[in-house]
Amino acid sequence: MRIGAPKESFEGEARVAMTPDSALQLQKLGYDCLIQSGAGLKAGFTDEAYRTANVRVVPTEEELFQLSDIVAKVRPPTEAEADLTHSGQLLISFFYPAQNKDLMERLKDRGTSVIAMDMVPRISRAQKMDALSSMANIAGYRAVIEAANNFGRFFTGQVTAAGKVPPAKVLIVGAGVAGLAAIGAATSLGAIVYAFDVRPEVAEQIESMGANFVFLDFEESQDGAATGGYAAPSSPEFREKQLAKFRELAPEMDIVITTALIPGRDAPVLWTKDMVEAMKPGSVIIDLAAERGGNCELTVPDQKIVTDNDVTIVGYTDFPSRMATQSSALYSTNIRHMMTDLTPAKDGQVVQNMEDDVIRGATVVKDNAITFPPPPPKVQAIAAAKPKPKEKELTPEEKRAAETAAFRKATLNQVGLLVVGTLILLVLGSFAPVSFMQHMVVFALACFVGFQVIWNVSHSLHTPLMAVTNAISSIVIVGAILQIGSGSWLVTILAALAVLMTSVNIVGGFLVTRRMLAMFQKS
Secondary structure, eight states: EEEEEEEOOOOOOOOOOOOOHHHHHHHHTEEEEETTTTTTTGGGGHHHHHHHHEEEEESOHHHHHHHEEEEESSSSOHHHHHHHHHHOEEEOOHHHOOOOHHHHHHHTTTOOOEGGGOOOOOOOGGGGGGGGHHHHHHHHHHHHHHHHHHHOOOOSEEEETTEEEEEEEEEEOOOOHHHHHHHHHHHHHOOOOEEEEGGGGHHHHHHTTTEEEEOOOOOOOOTTTTTSSSSSOHHHHHHHHHHHHHHHHGOOOOOEOOOOOOOSSSOOOOHHHHHHSSOOOTOOOETTTGGGGBTTTTOOOOOOEEOOTTTTTESSSTTTTGGHHHHHHHHHHHHHHHHHHHHTOOOSSOOOTTHEEEHHHEEEEEETEEEOOOOOOOSSSSSOOOOOOOOOOHHHHHHHHHHEEEEEHHHHHHHHHHHHHHHHHHHHHHHHHHHHHHHHHHHHHHHHHHHHEEEEOOOOGGGTHHHHHHHHHHHHHHHHHHHHHHHHHHHHHHHHHHHHHHHHHHHHHHHHHHHHHHHOOOO
């Protein structure tokens, strides 16, 4: 079978669904690859590069659709492109079936099967095909770059001879893939980053990336498993509390990046006109939801506007396309992984197994029938959290009593350990020879010092620590060798064991260190 990728007809779209590298992988699955002439130029892939990868370059879109059994695209097909498809053909692209019901009907009537890359279920096995996440990752990063370009000031704070420069304050609304990518880029540039999400379970992810999670004093349970890992629509009460929090934050923020989307719905309006008016002059809003109406009330899709109070609002809908080479590479890889699942025998023949959660979830049209919406996947995207028992709110007196009880318990444990240790030393002191007690004291001090040395080393220094432990082991082995010749048989046995164990540690440490150094040597 032949798989072809046409030139994208959507104005400004620079991505392509097949790269020379992905074509080589598709050929290993048994497919012949076709590309429309010029389809990859905006993404940096020339026709000659495709020919080198044994891809047939065809001159027109019509010829490509006619020759291809499978057509891979980025954007949903236009009506004209839909009319170029034929019966038995398979179309793979972003499709947004909830918003394109007429297009589904048209393709169904033509006998064309459709796999929507935006409908790939968010389960672990399907991550390699999750094109939405691939593009959202790029969009989140690019949003920060656009914000920095329009902001006109440093992101990071600086102290110079000429004065102090405060860091920029950035608010990320929505901590999905795009939001987390934006958090990573903004924190790496040195900004003070705040992030909000309606799913409280993402707070740990946000804080682990160096951002501050914006907590809302409102409890609203939401099952991430039931929503496939996406945020669900919020209640009116929660929304009012949310907007009130944003109004409180608006005067402090220099940059706001909104990423909130709900599958199958228009983007919720989260940043209203009065919030824009409350922001400082020179502030920037990047609305990644502009294509679905925008999270900001004043967003104009595909345009950058400046408000009366000098706030820049960027509503571009082509953030991934602005990094076309990387976007095309990632998207074509998602397509290739989808084709791998569709070709179990690697014989160039498509097998649409509708019992497979991933294939069934992504298939929206098949055999002259609309199969959208799909049934819920058998495997949940996120394991449903077990309900936690609601803890009783303690009074200040009860809290103090609990703290006092905990302190007393810890004190008793410490006293108990000291008593046991003292008794052991008394027994040893009464019956063991004086020479043994001298060695015992040295051993106890060595254990204490060694523990303090190792425990207080930063985790980031664990690799250099190998050299330190080798040095300590060398000291131990020298001391143990000296003790082997003592008169006490117990000391001799302990010294021999020390020599054995430290020898293993020293030899193993040097072997591991050599292997690690070899990894960093230039070839």
